[in-house]
Amino acid sequence: EAQVTQNPRYLITVTGKKLTVTCSQNMNHEYMSWYRQDPGLGLRQIYYSMNVEVTDKGDVPEGYKVSRKEKRNFPLILESPSPNQTSLYFCASSLSPGQGPYNSPLHFGNGTRLTVT
Amino acid sequence: QQQVKQSPQSLIVQKGGISIINCAYENTAFDYFPWYQQFPGKGPALLIAIRPDVSEKKEGRFTISFNKSAKQFSLHIMDSQPGDSATYFCPGSSASKIIFGSGTRLSIRP
Numbered sequence: 001e002a003q004v005t006q007n008p009r010y011l012i013t014v015t016g017k018k019l020t021v022t023c024s025q026n027m028n029h030e031y032m033s034w035y036r037q038d039p040g041l042g043l044r045q046i047y048y049s050m051n052v053e054v055t056d057k058g059d060v061p062e063g064y065k066v067s068r069k070e071k072r073n074f075p076l077i078l079e080s081p082s083p084n085q086t087s088l089y090f091c092a093s094s095l096s097p098g099q100g101p102y103n104s105p106l107h108f109g110n111g112t113r114l115t116v117t
Numbered sequence: 118q119q120q121v122k123q124s125p126q127s128l129i130v131q132k133g134g135i136s137i138i139n140c141a142y143e144n145t146a147f148d149y150f151p152w153y154q155q156f157p158g159k160g161p162a163l164l165i166a167i168r169p170d171v172s173e174k175k176e177g178r179f180t181i182s183f184n185k186s187a188k189q190f191s192l193h194i195m196d197s198q199p200g201d202s203a204t205y206f207c208p209g210s211s212a213s214k215i216i217f218g219s220g221t222r223l224s225i226r227p
Contacts (some may be wrong), residue, residue, distance in 0.1 A: 004160075015208075103149045108161050
């Protein structure tokens with residue numbers, strides 16, 4: 001089954017304790033992206049990747065890191081989480097070879113609800 | 118930065134009624150205009166999409182209309198059902214970024 005898998009689904013942590021949220025897709029997509037969703041603010045892009053070893057900042061990258069060492073994986077790293085990073089996070093991927101991310105649908109994972117106390 | 122203006126922000130419709138959600142964009146790199154549907158606790162999922170070479174596409178109760186000159190596209194849900202209660206998003210683009218607005222929260226009253 002074609003899917004984007006995020007882990008964990010729920011995570012409660014304390015301020016300053018490094019954490020990683022994993023994202024994996026099995027569709028051979030080149031484009032991958034992370035979003036956070038907060039009430040009233042919709043989906044805001046954190047980072048995206050056009051291909052392996054190619055990453056770029058979205059609209060709200062502060063406090064986050066990503067890496068794209070393999071095509072299928074795009075982990076989100078919070079080196080020193082803070083309470084304002086409490087949010088619902090979504091990973092998404094899209095088919096882009098010869099098309100670009102504007103020409104095909106985004107496939108989203110089921111989300112990771114992060115609470116930082 | 119590309120703005121995505123979605124309206125209304127929230128909508129309440131009686132069961133069996135028509136739900137209409139609009140999306141206006143500035144300039145876009147998109148060659149593809151989708152609507153995403155999100156249920157609570159789930160990630161957004163593609164509902165319906167249109168290419169700009171057509172003005173309308175219908176899939177069951179869902180119709181997407183595209184007005185290139187007005188730079189907007191809309192979603193019509195006919196015979197709205199309680200199961201359609203969800204948040205709906207349209208995307209915009211800015212360089213290689215795919216951005217979203219705050220969405221439209223649709224509630225269908227039984």
